[in-house]
Amino acid sequence: MSNGMSFTAIFFFVAIVGLTLVITWWASKRTSSASDFYTAGGGLTGWQNGLAIAGDYLSAASFLGIAGAVALFGFDGFFFSIGYLVAYLVVLYIVAEPLRNLGKFTLADMITARFNNSKVRGTAALSTITIVLFYMIAQLVGAGALIQLLLGIDYWIAVLIVGFMMTTYVLFGGMTATSWVQIIKACLLMIGTVIISFLVLKEFGFSIATMFKEMTTATESGAAYLNPGLKYTNGLDTISMLIALVLGTAGLPHILMRFFTVKDAKTARSSVIWATWIVGIFYVLTIFLGFGAAAFVGKEDIIAANAAGNMAAPLLAEALGGDILFSFVCAVAFATILAVVAGLVLSGASALSHDIYGQIIKKGKITEKEQVLAARIGSITIAVISILLALGAQTLNVAFLVSLAFCIAGSANLPVIIYTIYWKRFNTAGAVTAMLTGLISALVLVAMSPNVWNPIEGKAIFVGEPLIFLTNPALISVPLGFLGGFIGTLLSKETDDAKYREVDVKANTGISVQDVSH
C-alpha cells in the first residue's frame, strides 16, 4: 500500500472538495426559506432524488464495510447487502407515501399530523437525534481512521476536515447542496464499483462460474467460504440482525427525509425506482468487491490494514488498477462519507430546530427568517456535538453503533409510524410509549450485548460477560416497541375517530387545500 500522500490521491481529494464547494456556493443562492433548507423546496426530479437516495443510503458501511465483510466471511458478509436492499420494499410499501402525504420536514411532523401534542413531537425528535448522533459517530470515527490511513494525517485533523466539510454544505447550501453532494457521490461510487468489478471479472476470464470455482480454493476456508456460517453461527443472532436491517431502514430519519424533497407522491415513487435499481446493482457488485479482495489481496493483508476489513475495497483497487485507481477509490470513499454525514446533520438539525425549537418552544409562531436561522444554528449544534463525540471515541470500537442506529430506528420509529397510519384506536399515550419503549429497550439491550461486553480485553468497550448473546437485539426490541405502543394505547381512554378519518383521507388521497375548490 502506498504510504502517505501521493500526487494523484491529493488531486482526487482536492477535486472532490472543490467540486462540492462550488455546488454549495451555487446552492446557497437558492436557499432562502425553511422549505428550501430542509427539502430543497421540494423541487428535485425523480432521477435526481433517486440518485440522492442512493447516495444517502450507500454509506461507508455499505461500500467499505460490506466489501470487507464479504472478503473476510464470504456469504455471511453478503447478508448485509440483501438486508439493506429488501429494506427498501418496507419503505416503499408501508411508509413512503403516507409519510409524504402527511409530513412536511420531519418524522415528527407526520406523527403530529395526527396527535398534535408536544410530548409526541418531543419524543419523536429525541429518537431522531439519538439515531443521528449514533450513526454519525460511527461514520466520523470511520472517516477519521480511513483518511488518517490514506493521507497520513492525524486522526483529529481528519475528523475536523470531514466535520468542516459537512457543516459547510449544510450550513450554506441546505438540502440542495446536500442532495447534489449525494448525487455526485452516487455516480462516483457506481463508476468506481463498476470499474473494480469489471477488473475482478476480467481476472476470472469473465466467467461467474470460474469465479465461484476459484473462490473455493482462494481462501483458507475452502468451499465453506461460499456458504453461510463463517461468521454467524447462532441462528437467533443472525435472524435478529436481519430483522434490524430490514425494519430499521424504514425508520432512519435521514432516509425518510428524502421523500419530502420531491413535489408529489408520483415523483417520490419514480425516485424510489431509480434508487432501488442503483442500490440493487451496487449490492450485487459487492460480491465482486469482496471475492476480488479475498482472492487478490488476501485475508492477511486486509486485516493488517484494518481489523474490520474496511480497507478491502481500496486495497483491491490498488492490486488491480495501481495507484490511480487506489487514489480514485479512496476519494470515492471520502465522498461517500461526506454525503452521508451531511444528510445526517440535516435530519438532526430538522429535529432540533424545526421540531424542538420551532414547534415546541416557539409553538409554531416563528417567521420564515427565524426558521432558517434556527435551522443553521441547529446544524452547527448537531455538527459540533458529533465532532466532539467522534474525537473522544477514537479508540472505541464503534462499528456496532450503525447496527444500534438501525435497531433504534426499527424499534422506536417504525412501530409508531405504522400505528399512526394504520391503527384507528392508536392515541397520544400509545405514541409516546411506543417510541420510549423502543428507544429505551434498544439502548438497554445493546448495553448488555456482546458489542459492549467481551471477556477479552480490546474486543469490546468493557471487559466482562455479555448479559445477552444477541449482537443486535432487534428480535426483542422491535416487538417491545410494538407492544409498548399497544399497551400504552389501551391504558388511555383517549380516542379521536374524526382525526383518524382526516389522517386516513390525507394519507390515501394526498389531498390538500390546493386540490379542492370549495
Next chain:
Amino acid sequence: MANNQAKKGVVIDYDAIANQESFKSLVRRKNSFLWSITAIFLMAYMLLPILTSYTTILHQKAFGEITFVWIYSAGLFIMTWGLCHLYVAKANNFDREAKAIIAEYENGGGRR
C-alpha cells in the same frame, strides 16, 4: 409552500370524503394489497436466515460451485426489483381512483 397559504380559507370536510363508498373501497383494497405483498416479501426474506441457520438445504451446489444460497439471494434481488415496479404500477392506478374520489367530493359526495 406558497400555494398552501394562498387558499387558507378553504376547509376540507374529511368526514365527508371518509364516508364515500368509493373511498372506503379504495382504502380496503389498497391496504390488503400493501400488507399481503409485505407479508410475502418479509416471509421470503426471513426464510433465508432460517434455512441457512437450521438446515443445510441451501448449502448444496446448484450450478458448478454456486450453491443454492446464492440462487435464493438472487431471487430476493429479482423479487425486490419486480415488487418495486409492481408497486408503482398499482399506485398509479390508486392515484386515478383518489382523483375520482376528490372529484366526487367536490360534487357533493359523502355529505349527509
